């Protein structure tokens with residue numbers, strides 16, 4: 001069966017002007033990789049009829065099964081919630097955004113399947129699942145040493161920088177979090193789950209949108225005003241980095257003797273000069289300077305005012321060793337009293353209302369300085 005529903009995607013038509021399941025050359029002769037169309041029976045065969053024992057994950061929008069294709073290739077098969085409009089939207093969004101992008105730090109979409117009411121996406125299979133499993137919860141299956149953790153931060157930053165600054169139109173992921181960062185056999189990270197992503201034309205500074213995403217990772221201007229920019233992904237990346245360093249979840253928990261978000265606790269420790277208290281106790285050996293640098297970069301990313309947060313290309317530089325962070329430019333995150341309410345704890349923390357419209361401008365020159373040799 002052909003994916004005739006693809007024709008209804010105006011975005012896809014605008015971008016490529018062709019049917020999604022064609023493998024083709026565009027007018028300029030540039031090869032465009034289009035999505036392969038899998039038959040339903042091939043996916044039934046690959047997943048042992050979507051057997052329970054093949055289930056490897058479940059998120060908000062679908063169930064993911066491990067499968068092995070006839071040619072022995074291992075795949076991850078995501079079956080989207082069939083009846084919901086949301087499922088249909090997710091399906092189209094993932095195809096529109098990632099079928100045309102390729103990067104070592106982005107999960108590869110191998111194809112899709114439309115059969116009756118089923119909407120199925122087929123990805124490369126990643127051996128080490130998502131980083132939430134490796135990092136958090138009682139059943140930590142994998143030991144992540146510092147080398148692996150810093151590579152996870154850097155790889156995720158590279159994937160995001162590519163989406164934000166290289167792909168045209170730019171892409172905002174909107175759901176950067178531990179369960180959406182997958183790890184391959186060598187623990188290299190790949191960003192997955194593009195179901196909420198938005199394409200972002202160059203001449204637009206921000207999009208007003210209904211809020212989607214996961215509490216604990218959401219930028220304040222997005223939660224409070226529905227204003228989406230790439231800086232919302234930068235914020236989520238900062239939260240994720242704190243999770244990777246601390247092995248703790250971003251959500252509201254009893255940190256440092258009170259109900260607060262991981263970000264708030266990290267800021268408190270920063271002000272007290274005790275950032276190392278945040279480090280995962282599972283980490284036996286680690287270079288203190290480098291770990292502290294990662295936490296400080298995370299704090300630059302989670303500043304209340306979106307325009308003060310660095311671009312992802314700057315984050316890559318800031319994470320590497322040869323720049324000095326200019327901490328005089330670092331301002332606090334927003335403090336929430338309880339889910340969704342902004343606290344007036346400090347006037348410094350008040351969210352700038354205009355912050356979201358300066359999406360690509362930041363404080364690029366002063367955030368980092370070249371370190372003296």
Ligand SMILES: Nc1ncnc2c1ncn2[C@@H]1O[C@H](COP(=O)(O)OP(=O)(O)O)[C@@H](O)[C@H]1O
Nearest residue numbers: 057059060061062064076123125126130179193
């Ligand atoms: N390609 C993959 N390889 C291995 N595991 C995967 C893969 N894709 C998803 N998973 C697992 O399934 C979970 C849910 O997948 P995700 O794409 O995030 O779906 P949802 O849109 O439902 O959140 C992930 O958190 C991960 O544990």
Ligand SMILES: [Mg+2]
Nearest residue numbers: 059179180193
């Ligand atoms: Mg997910």
